[in-house]
Each structure stands twice: as structure tokens, then as C-alpha cells.
Amino acid sequence: MVPLSHVLALSMILFVLGIAGFIFRRNVITIFMCIELMLNAVNLAFIGFARQLGQLDGQLYVFFRSVVAAAEAAVGLAIIIALYRNRESLSIDDLDSMRN
Amino acid sequence: MTFLVLTTLVKIGFVLFFVLTTVAYLSWLERKVIAHIQSRWGPYRVGPHGLLQPVADGIKFFFKEDIVPLEVDWPIYLLAPFLAFALAFLSFAVIPFGTSFQLRGRTVFLQITDLDVGLLFIFAVTSLGVYSIALAGWSSNSKYPLFGGLRSSAQMISYELSLALAVIGVILISGSLSLRDIVVHQSGFWQPAGLSGFLPRWNIFVQPIGFLAYFTAAIAETNRIPFDLPEGETELVGGFHTEYSSLKFAMFFMAEYANMITVSCIATLLFFGGWLGPMFGPPWLQVLLPVFWFCAKVFCFLFFYIWMRGTLPRFRYDQLMAFGWKVLLPVGLLNILLTSLVVTWRNA
Amino acid sequence: MAILFYIFAAVAIIAALNVVLQRTPVYSALSLIVVLCAIAVEYLLLNAEFIAVIQVIVYAGAIMVLFVLVIMLLNARREVPSSRSRVARWLGLPLLAAFLAEMLFAVWRYLPANMALPEAPASGPAAVGGLLFRNYVLPFELTSILILVAVLGAVVLAKKQL
Numbered sequence: 001m002v003p004l005s006h007v008l009a010l011s012m013i014l015f016v017l018g019i020a021g022f023i024f025r026r027n028v029i030t031i032f033m034c035i036e037l038m039l040n041a042v043n044l045a046f047i048g049f050a051r052q053l054g055q056l057d058g059q060l061y062v063f064f065r066s067v068v069a070a071a072e073a074a075v076g077l078a079i080i081i082a083l084y085r086n087r088e089s090l091s092i093d094d095l096d097s098m099r100n
Numbered sequence: 101m102t103f104l105v106l107t108t109l110v111k112i113g114f115v116l117f118f119v120l121t122t123v124a125y126l127s128w129l130e131r132k133v134i135a136h137i138q139s140r141w142g143p144y145r146v147g148p149h150g151l152l153q154p155v156a157d158g159i160k161f162f163f164k165e166d167i168v169p170l171e172v173d174w175p176i177y178l179l180a181p182f183l184a185f186a187l188a189f190l191s192f193a194v195i196p197f198g199t200s201f202q203l204r205g206r207t208v209f210l211q212i213t214d215l216d217v218g219l220l221f222i223f224a225v226t227s228l229g230v231y232s233i234a235l236a237g238w239s240s241n242s243k244y245p246l247f248g249g250l251r252s253s254a255q256m257i258s259y260e261l262s263l264a265l266a267v268i269g270v271i272l273i274s275g276s277l278s279l280r281d282i283v284v285h286q287s288g289f290w291q292p293a294g295l296s297g298f299l300p301r302w303n304i305f306v307q308p309i310g311f312l313a314y315f316t317a318a319i320a321e322t323n324r325i326p327f328d329l330p331e332g333e334t335e336l337v338g339g340f341h342t343e344y345s346s347l348k349f350a351m352f353f354m355a356e357y358a359n360m361i362t363v364s365c366i367a368t369l370l371f372f373g374g375w376l377g378p379m380f381g382p383p384w385l386q387v388l389l390p391v392f393w394f395c396a397k398v399f400c401f402l403f404f405y406i407w408m409r410g411t412l413p414r415f416r417y418d419q420l421m422a423f424g425w426k427v428l429l430p431v432g433l434l435n436i437l438l439t440s441l442v443v444t445w446r447n448a
Numbered sequence: 449m450a451i452l453f454y455i456f457a458a459v460a461i462i463a464a465l466n467v468v469l470q471r472t473p474v475y476s477a478l479s480l481i482v483v484l485c486a487i488a489v490e491y492l493l494l495n496a497e498f499i500a501v502i503q504v505i506v507y508a509g510a511i512m513v514l515f516v517l518v519i520m521l522l523n524a525r526r527e528v529p530s531s532r533s534r535v536a537r538w539l540g541l542p543l544l545a546a547f548l549a550e551m552l553f554a555v556w557r558y559l560p561a562n563m564a565l566p567e568a569p570a571s572g573p574a575a576v577g578g579l580l581f582r583n584y585v586l587p588f589e590l591t592s593i594l595i596l597v598a599v600l601g602a603v604v605l606a607k608k609q610l
Contacts, residue, residue, distance in 0.1 A: 021468035054566035071598030227509025
């Protein structure tokens, strides 16, 4: 139906947008959301390949990825909350105590 | 292809009309039933026995002044009621209202679409429904809505889990997630030695715990009494919809009733045999009778909902959360364990 | 049928742009939810119906709720544009564009549009569940331990005092 190249093209555009957000944004939570965007782009690539090869293993990989992403989001947001309590700021410019 | 598109559009029109009318008259039913529980009359003057009250209410909502506080976050403030309304009506896309009939040689099912994962679709729409309340509470930029919104989202997330677990027993028995397959699996009568054929093969008789857990979790999901602390009038002014007026408030109101109807429909489909009931008569009656049985069962559930509202007091918030996590979740897990043991033993 | 793929691809890209360009975190979160739902529809079009619904329930319905509630809890305001990373902006954007162009070219060159598409396998819950519990039962059990560890970690980290 849809050629694999188009699915991969969409996946790559989303991935690059995720990288762009990850590099240029200053708010920690937004950076985390761009990471999730990147991960979803990769999931889409896996489903595209699963369809092209006619197997379900790619879909299962996405299933596991969703579960791991949930675990990662929970711990990451807990870290962000703890960080906010310590620094009173959500900008990564203020989180550079290891610099110099 | 165009036949499919046309019949689907007609079905969508029917379902929308049916659900909107039911939502309107559900408000009338609620006011009447609660009034009679409280020994008073309820709406009586507008039309015979107040039957035109929903029409009057609708006109009132249109003409009421739309008061918007200054500090609200405009896009999200507007988005929340429309999101609630849209999601509440989206779940009717997979609910089967009856069997099927033949039109020009092709079969038309009385269901907008029969997804293989229909039940999961309902859960997906329910989990998205948390956003409308959280965003409404947050965007109103005021204390009471924020508390109401956060409490309500926490409550809905906690009870979503118990809701899904309670239903897994039914899925194990029916072996399918498609709502039509689950109902078809319940056709026929139990034939144990002795009682030949008077007890219908409904899932309520094999999943009583599952049904009780499902219905309790569903009442908490739809924020109804006894779980309606997030929007209780005496506690939080109006909860998450305090700062909404006229049409936007009407949308929240309609979304809540539509959610109630969805939950009742799912309860009848999963546990009470959906559209199955005594069948007789000519072929056109055979198509309409299942719809009638389905509506009758859904009506019983809605009446039960309203009955509970008039009878039970409200849970305190910590009692509510403790109940969801410490009672309903273990009960759901126990139900899954028992059901899977029985299913495996029977198949062995 | 294929036109739906492109419509939802456009929706996903516009929403992803919105995630990256919006200054307020709540709007970024809501745009990310739109991206996730659009990607779920793409999964449906790629014959992965179970995974599509799982994506909506888990990602858009649970993970993003967590994000939105944390943003509300921490009262994240509009982001102030930073004055520091000039280099990142002037060097990064062209490099990213070059990266994207290179990958798109590789895909266009090596994956012809008329590759043979095999028959779609049964991808309902029964098929996915069968594969999950036969071939992938070990990762399944490991992810359950992973989730347990994550829950414990989140509770410990977010506590006010241990």
C-alpha cells in the first residue's frame, strides 16, 4: 500500500525534529518530550519494517519499547521533580554545576 | 466501497441522533428519579410530566451569557469541553446495537465498525478522557477547578487500571476482544444436568466478581456518586467545571451522560448478553427486537446509576483512592487468577 | 486508502513542529499527544492494529498524562529564549538539515518504491500474544521486573524525605 521508503522518510523527519528540539530547547520537560518524539519515530520505522518483511517481530519490539518508555518516563519525571525541588528552576542553563 | 461508506455515514447519523436524544432525556430521567427518591415531584410543568424540560434546558444553554474569566488559558480552555464531548461520543463507534440485516443482497451490521480490538478501543478512548478534565481544571487558572481537575485525573487513572483488569476475565472466557464476538459467545442457554435451558449463557453468571469490580470502577471513571468528590457541589463549588458557563458547561454535562451510557452499554455487552433475548415474529421484527432488548438492558443500568446517586453518600478522597488501589486492584487480579485456572482446567 | 497515510503523516509532522517550536510546555505536550495519536493511526494503516491501540492506551493515555500532570504540578511557565547557545543554533541547524537530506537520499536510492509487499500476517491480539508468550517470554518477564524497579525508583526519587 504505502512503500517502505515513505514510512521511513516520515520516521526520519520526526526523528530529526526530535533532535532539533532536544538541542535547541531549554526547558527540561520539553527536552524529555523531544526524546519521546525520537523514540516514537524509531517505533514507526520498526512497524514499517515489520510490514515489509511480513513478520510480527517488529510489532513486538514496539510493544516492549512502549513499556520501557513508560518506565523511563516515570523515573525521568521523578528525577525532574527532585531537580526542581533542589534548584527551583526548569531551565537546563541553571543545571550546569559540573561545568568549569 | 461506496456502499460501505454510505451505510457507515447513515449509521453514524443514527447513532449520533440516538445518543444525543438519550443524553437529553437522561437528564430528565435523572431529575425525575432523584426527585421521587426524595419524595418530591421533579420537573412537572414544562410539557406533560416535564417531558419537554430537556428542550427548555437546551434553549436555556444556548441563550445563557457566556462568562469567561480574564486569566484563563484560552486555547486549552476552549479545547477541554470539546475534547470531552468528542471523546465521549467516539466510543459509540464500536458498540453493536443488534445483529444485522440484508440490504440489496449485502449484510449491514448494526454497528458502525467491528474492530478486532474493539474493547481496547473503548479503553483507549477512556484513557484519553482524563485529559479533558485535567486541562479544564488547569486552564481555568483558579483554585477550585485546579483541585477538582487534579483529583479527578488521579481518580480516573487509578480506576482505569481496575476497570481493565476486571474485564480480562470476560476476555479470557470469550477468547476475543471484539465486542460482537463477546456477545455472540453468550448466546444459548446453560445446559448443566438438570436445569435444561432456562438460564441464558450470560457472562454475569460466570463472572460475578468481575461484573461488580467493573461496575464499581466504571462509576469511579465517570465521576458519579459515590465517587464524585472531584465535582461535588458541596465540596469544591463545581470542581473542574466551575469556571465554565452556558454551552461549554453543557458540553461537559453531555459528555458525562454520554460516558454513563457508554459504560452501561459495555456492561450489558460484556456481562448481560448485549442484544440477546427472546426472539419471535416476522423478519423485520427479528431485526428490531435485539435493539429493543439492548436498549432495555442499558436503561436498567442507567436507572441503577441514577438510583445510586439518590441513595448513597459520597466517598472521601482518601477513602476513594485507597479503595481503588487496595481493594479493587487485588480483587481484579484475583478474578483473573481464578478465571484463568478454571479456563485452563476446562480446556485440559 | 494510501491517501490517509499521507494526511496523517502531514498531521504528525505539523504537530511535531509544534512540539519543537512552542514556548509553553503545556502546548508542546498537547502537540506531542497529537503526534502520538497520528502515529497510532499510521500503525493501523500498516496492519498493526493491536500495537496501535496499545500505543494510544500506554503512550498517549498514560505516559503523556504523567507529563501533563508534572507540567501542571511544577507550574512550568513560558520558556525564556536562552542567550547562550549561539553556536548550537548556527552550526546545528544546517548540520541537521544535511543529516536529514542524506538519510532521505539513502532511503530513496536503496529502497525502490515498487518493492514487493508480502501478504499481511494476522496481526490481531491472538497472533501478537502467541508470539509474545512463545518466543519472547523472557523479555516479557524482564520488562515486568524493569517496571517494578522503575516504580520503586520513581517513588523514592519523588518523596519529600526518605
